[in-house]
């Protein structure tokens with residue numbers, strides 16, 4: 258029957274309902290600040306957003322969005338190619354290209370459309386794509402659509418990438434390698450220096466999705482490639498406006514002039530309505546702020562270290578190093594769900610992540626840190642985990658090596 262394949266999801270939802278837990282699609286009833294809201298009738302610290310720089314609630318961004326809605330209306334009602342290309346879209350593209358120090362940029366309606374669209378279009382039948390095994394769903398969706406031969410290399414493993422490129426012989430020279438900057442679920446940073454060196458050796462092309470690293474890493478916030486000093490090896494940088502820039506939308510920038518032709522071959526750009534004027538206006542303001550206020554990035558990293566060190570000292574299994582994404586891995590699924598609810602009960606809202614969104618079969622409680630969190634709020638998050646431990650909810654199976 259058509260619906261048989263959904264039985265596993267039905268069973269999982271029934272299990273959650275039995276426990277009286279509703280982690281997916283929990284409704285935020287009110288936003289009080291960039292870090293606090295009312296969720297399920299309770300005031301909570303928002304520790305599961307991707308609001309890395311706290312800009313979703315910045316008064317300057319809000320004012321620009323209001324002005325734009327007043328002047329340009331609520332929506333474009335069409336695609337960039339048909340009738341939806343307004344002055345602001347073009348200005349945002351110019352500004353994002355300037356931010357990255359390249360000449361070419363495309364703005365998309367979502368980050369998903371940006372990455373999926375680029376991956377689906379850059380390579381085609383007869384070409385080869387090599388992608389990190391832990392790539393985001395937008396990358397997997399895109400490469401499937403491309404019709405290219407798809408090769409997965411082991412997560413953040415440059416030796417495996419090199420081995421697979423070597424096997425391709427002459428085809429390696431036109432292969433497209435895809436990696437991310439910061440990986441969204443575990444918060445680890447890709448080894449871009451090594452990946453870029455391999456790309457140079459084989460003369461391949463490199464696309465980096467900086468969705469979680471733009472505004473977060475690099476001297477001027479351009480992301481992991483800037484932090485690794487390999488920007489000149491990156492052919493295409495994809496990213497999103499929905500995380501550090503606090504709005505919605507996505508982009509691709511490139512030093513290659515061909516991007517201007519490629520633009521008109523991307524279905525996810527051609528056949529969808531462009532971003533509304535208010536979204537474009539707040540994104541432009543946020544981009545200006547991330548360039549002019551580097552102290553936000555510094556605060557984000559101070560907060561990230563505070564949360565990472567605090568959770569690690571409780572003996573939880575966190576990633577290898579501090580990052581704005583601090584994920585706690587659990588082996589016992591029922592226990593993870595109980596802990597998610599236990600945090601909610603104490604006023605801390607984090608993300609429950611289950612496979613396939615988590616890279617292994619483990620469940621995760623994914624915490625994301627914002628520059629807007631106060632040190633006291635970070636302490637409260639740590640204290641909430643500590644109390645779960647005191648109540649015996651964090652059993653030894655969940656503890657890391659130290």
Ligand code: PMP
Pocket residue numbers: 367368369370372393395437441466468469497498499500505506507
């Ligand atoms: N790429 C990566 C690596 C992501 O993590 C995400 C979103 N989580 C996206 C792309 C899609 O971005 P958006 O949610 O802005 O559409």
